[in-house]
Amino acid sequence: MRHVAIVGSGPAGYYTAETLQKADDIAVDVIDRLPVPYGLIRTGVAPDHQSIKAVSRRYEGVALTDNVRFVGHVAVGTDVTIDELVALYDAVILATGAPNDRPLDIPGADLPGVIGSAAFVGWYNGHPDFAGLNPPLDAPGVAVIGNGNVALDVARILAKTPAEFAGSDIVAHARDALGASAVRHIHILGRRGAHQIAMTPKELGELGHLERASPRVDPADLPPEGDDALLEPGMRKSVTHLRSFAANPVAKPVTIDFDFFAMPVGIEGDGRVQRVIVERTTLDAELRSHGTGETYAIEAGLVVSCIGYQTPPIPGVPYEHGRGRFASDDGRILPGLYAVGWARRGPSGTIGTNKPDGARIGEMVLEDIGRGAGKAGRAGLDALLASRDIAPVTFRDWRRIEEAEVKAALDGNPREKFTSIEAMLAALGR
């Protein structure tokens, strides 16, 4: 029997497990520090995007196969080290994602009220690390920095009415806080232009259908319409949405302004954020942005920086600091140690991008470990954890947690999540 440990139970982890479990004589342990599985699906994908979250049913199918096991509430790095896992398993695959924010490196970024998207998204999704975030929603202005899909998620969640969260699994603390929010003017700041956005058309189009909020684009910021022909079809669709927002401004109580060529250069406030100083930019021939020296201020009581993520380094594991991911030769980090998903490629692509990635790394691992007798694997891990008095959460346990979450859901919602590890364990009587 060959033994493989996958660290991280998000999309990359389960897509890799899906490929591995089809092989003969293999046992796969999917280890997660939380007592609940699915990583980004549970705590990253927006709560009002249930159709994307539905992919967890596929991961459940993998988790329920005989040769795959969920080992929850076991933190790699503290409960068990990478070296111990490498000694116990024929292969260890890091599918740890990229849960840390890229730092916003401008003066004032440490003021209270300046929040990274990992924390803000984790807050409205009930990630135990961020449930107590309590973001300030008491001022009309908010600045959302970045022109990617996360910036869109954050702006949309801030703009929605409580009724628009029907059918979602937004957690109660966020539903209540957003329901009482004073936010009226949301600025999405992009340091480049409409043709350089990283927003996909479906997500951008959603902003045009909000109950009390309307997107606004300054027509003067858009390139000549003929230039759109040069874009690939997806981008062209996205830009068409921006053109439609520019051409049909709709008066609603909440505004979502797209500020293009707008580079935040400083954040100011007396004890907390009050305004963002923005410098106008121009693009050079390589489409890089450069400040023009012309600045303006945006009043904001909350700044959410959505400028991308990083994989946290693990001591002893080679790491590419510039790219914020593990250093690997196309997935091979060290003998017996691999990376997959965002931990391998960096934080780009959709959930579905992890499917071919997981399949490829799974095949690579199977080829590398051959058909040998294998190491101690899960029996070895169980003995090690028992010697440390650590009782993992099993997939069966998780289903009991899930059952309690479904039971607690508001009418029409899929679940009301537990937002602390203690509450998750309490549902198991621990």
Ligand code: NAP
């Ligand atoms: P992203 O797509 O990489 O976008 C990051 C944005 O931040 C870019 O617009 C970038 O601008 C900007 N940025 C970076 N550094 C900056 C700085 N110092 N100052 C100002 N702006 C800066 O990242 P993301 O939005 O975090 O999304 C991560 C991945 O998850 C993406 O692949 C995304 O599509 C995916 N995702 C998908 C969905 C969905 O499908 N519904 C939802 C959420 C996320 P430049 O281009 O100028 O660098």
